[in-house]
Amino acid sequence: MTDPFTLFERWFTQARETELNDSNAMTIATADANGQPAARMVLLKGHGPDGFVFYTNQQSRKASDIAQNPRAAILFHWKSLRRQIRIEGSLSSVTDDVADAYFATRSRDSQLGAWASDQSQPLDRRETFEGRFEAMKEKFAGGDVPRPPHWSGYRLEPHRFEFWQDREHRLHERRVFVRENGQWAEGLLYP
Template sequence: MTDPISLFDAWFAEAQASEPNDPNAMALATVDGRGQPSVRMVLLKGHGPDGFVFYTNGESRKAADLAASPRAALLFHWKSLRRQVRIEGPVSQVSDAESDAYFASRGRDSQLGAWASDQSRPLDARERFEARFAETQARFDGADVPRPPHWGGWRVNPEQIELWQDRAHRLHERRLFVRSNAGWREGLLFP
């Protein structure tokens, strides 16, 4: 039996070595309380057997979707490797300590941006955001930037992982792993 997390680790390491931009970029699909789907790109900031972690504004559309329906799907597409990985499962928030630690590792402008942005809300003019950013810079001038209370991380706990490898003539290889109480079950899918 193969562990899909170990396979992901190997593929991710290859992507980090070969992808020209953001090998940790992944599509995050959510649905809101009405069942309306939404998908956007986010960055993977941690992973392991317990799940795949990303961070965002807790007042964003994605966070509202996850509050209404705490399940998500992720998709990594590494074009240079001709591979993709699909992950599905329930979502939970990471601890405040994990969020604090990751926030502290971000660049200062990214930290300031987390305070200045009303993510996903309408913006009447770019100048308004730039003015808020400048105000935030002045507010924290000479001081550490703490994590905003509305900003944090979410973890997708994989119940299903599919590793897809391109093959000639569209005869692709699709390995599907499904988690149960007994561990991971592996199977194949037709291309």
């Protein structure tokens, strides 16, 4: 049996070589307490046997969904490889040290944007956001930009993987891995 994390790493490495833009882009689907789903694109910023990490504003809709229902599904689709990977699991917050370390690697403008944005909240006009961005430039001029207290990351700990490979005549290959009693069980699905 193949370990799903090893297979993910093999496919992800190939995607980084073939996908010209954002090979780490993934769709994340969440649902609120009422089960209302929402999906959006985010960037994978870390992965390993402990899960898959992305970052966001803690006041965003996705963060609100996660607070109400800490389960999600992520989807990678690499058209150039004719492959996709679906992963389902539970979400938890990364530690402050992990969030701080990642935030420090972001470009200065991205750091300032995290302070300026009230992500997912209504915006009266673009100029309001641009003015807030300029105000943050002035506020942090000449110094480091610390991570905002409302900005952090999440780690999805998987309990299910599905690896989908396109095949001719829609005879696709689907491999599924499900975590059962601490072990991964592998199987196939009809296309």
